Amino acid sequence: xxxxxxxxxxxxxxxxxxxxxxxxxxxxxxxxxxxxxxxxxxxxxxxxxxxxxxxxxxxxxxxxxxxxxxxxxxxxxxxxxxxxxxxxxxxxxxxxxxxxxxxxxxxxxxxx
Amino acid sequence: xxxxxxxxxxxxxxxxxxxxxxxxxxxxxxxxxxxxxxxxxxxxxxxxxxxxxxxxxxxxxxxxxxxxxxxxxxxxxxxxxxxxxxxxxxxxxxxxxxxxxxxxxxxxxxxxxxxx
Numbered sequence: 412x413x414x415x416x417x418x419x420x421x422x423x424x425x426x427x428x429x430x431x432x433x434x435x436x437x438x439x440x441x442x443x444x445x446x447x448x449x450x451x452x453x454x455x456x457x458x459x460x461x462x463x464x465x466x467x468x469x470x471x472x473x474x475x476x477x478x479x480x481x482x483x484x485x486x487x488x489x490x491x492x493x494x495x496x497x498x499x500x501x502x503x504x505x506x507x508x509x510x511x512x513x514x515x516x517x518x519x520x521x522x523x
Numbered sequence: 524x525x526x527x528x529x530x531x532x533x534x535x536x537x538x539x540x541x542x543x544x545x546x547x548x549x550x551x552x553x554x555x556x557x558x559x560x561x562x563x564x565x566x567x568x569x570x571x572x573x574x575x576x577x578x579x580x581x582x583x584x585x586x587x588x589x590x591x592x593x594x595x596x597x598x599x600x601x602x603x604x605x606x607x608x609x610x611x612x613x614x615x616x617x618x619x620x621x622x623x624x625x626x627x628x629x630x631x632x633x634x635x636x637x638x639x
Binding site (some may be wrong): 499 | 527529564565566571613615617619626627628629630631632633637
């Protein structure tokens with residue numbers, strides 16, 4: 412079983428829609444999760460990171476962690492064509508190492 | 524402008540040839556990482572280095588080698604022993620190596636390696 416599971420999509424939505432991107436994780440030892448956005452032929456860029464349970468909001472983006480169900484989510488409000496990218500969730504590989512383990516990524520297409 | 528520079532952007536390898544991918548950062552980060560990304564897959568860790576002159580194998584280190592002689596530089600060599608090297612290679616760095624401290628990683632724009 413992968414450490415972080417993610418639906419690969421593609422997910423296609425109309426402009427202005429609310430987008431929900433989800434990951435599940437198997438190891439409860441880590442409480443720190445990240446969302447990266449990756450445009451085609453580019454490196455991932457950090458979008459948001461969140462500790463523990465609850466929500467973190469940044470503009471149109473909200474990251475949510477549900478420890479009880481081992482579920483992490485990224486919500487995008489008022490989605491724009493410029494949001495079209497692959498979204499990767501990640502968490503630390505293990506304690507004492509800074510490396511990350513990633514989900515396979517969800518490809519999002521926002522139609523104008 | 525601080526960041527991570529990977530070069531070249533595209534690289535072609537012949538059979539039996541070793542090739543070296545460059546990664547330089549001017550973020551003053553202690554830790555650096557190499558990941559491999561295949562189509563439809565997430566990033567997989569090849570090697571990482573938390574301080575100069577020290578590095579550790581990741582999940583898929585076979586057929587790769589690295590060095591960390593300077594804080595700013597972490598080159599990756601894809602050797603002829605790597606039988607399936609075609610992939611997108613990403614270098615990253617982060618600012619802390621202390622246990623319990625979670626500095627996010629910053630990525631370069633990758634090198635796409637193909638076999639001739």
